[in-house]
Structures are given as structure tokens and as C-alpha cells.
Amino acid sequence: MKKLFVVVAFLSLTGCASVMEMIPSRWDVNQAKAITDIQVQANHFDCKGDQASQISALAINVEWFETYAKTKPTRDISKLTGTISTTVKEYQDRLKQGTVSPLYCDLKVKIIKQQADILAGSVQGRF
Numbered sequence: 590m591k592k593l594f595v596v597v598a599f600l601s602l603t604g605c606a607s608v609m610e611m612i613p614s615r616w617d618v619n620q621a622k623a624i625t626d627i628q629v630q631a632n633h634f635d636c637k638g639d640q641a642s643q644i645s646a647l648a649i650n651v652e653w654f655e656t657y658a659k660t661k662p663t664r665d666i667s668k669l670t671g672t673i674s675t676t677v678k679e680y681q682d683r684l685k686q687g688t689v690s691p692l693y694c695d696l697k698v699k700i701i702k703q704q705a706d707i708l709a710g711s712v713q714g715r716f
């Protein structure tokens with residue numbers, strides 16, 4: 590009987606862990622503000638302006654958002670932040686090599702906007 594209880598308890602606890610992964614984290618005002626700031630920065634990104642300073646400022650906000658999501662912890666959001674972080678990092682690395690074409694800038698900014706919109710939908714859509 591004890592062995593049966595231990596097996597049932599073990600299965601129940603491991604089952605709860607997988608269920609917890611499916612439940613979205615609660616709404617967080619700090620994350621909502623941060624992702625809105627990222628969206629606004631992406632929407633106002635000027636490919637004809639100083640791209641290095643703009644992408645650096647954006648990278649800082651993305652890093653803050655990612656760090657906050659990982660340390661809070663909000664598993665569902667922290668899984669999604671890697672894509673925008675990678676895109677911003679790629680853009681920074683490309684700028685370090687020299688100037689980028691207007692087409693490259695436009696495409697990267699569109700991708701960043703899409704990724705920010707997806708993240709915003711996830712963050713703002715929580716209860």
C-alpha cells in the first residue's frame with residue numbers, strides 16, 4: 590500500500606509540473622510597460638538616422654525585458670524573448686562591421702516590430 594501511495598504521489602507531482610507549464614503567468618505591469626516601450630522604439634526606428642544609437646537603446650530595453658522575464662520567473666514569456674534578443678544582437682553585430690544598406694535596415698526593423706508585437710500580444714493578453 591505504501592508503494593502504491595508513493596507511485597501515485599510521484600505521478601501526481603510530475604503531472605502537476607507539466608500542467609503548470611501550460612498555465613500562462615499572470616499579468617505584470619512592469620512587463621507591459623517594457624514591451625510597450627520596445628514597440629514604440631521599434632515603430633520610431635529611423636533607418637536614415639543614427640542606427641547605432643537607436644539599436645543600442647533598443648538592445649538595453651530588450652535586455653531588461655529578457656532579464657526581468659527570466660528572474661521573475663515567467664516561463665511562458667522568457668521562452669519568447671530569445672527571438673527578439675537574437676535579432677537585435679544580429680543587427681548590432683552587423684552595424685559593428687560598417688554601414689548597412691537601407692534594405693537590410695528596413696527588413697530587420699520589420700522583423701523586430703513583428704517580434705515585439707507577438708511578445709506584446711502574449712504579455713498584454715494575460716489576466
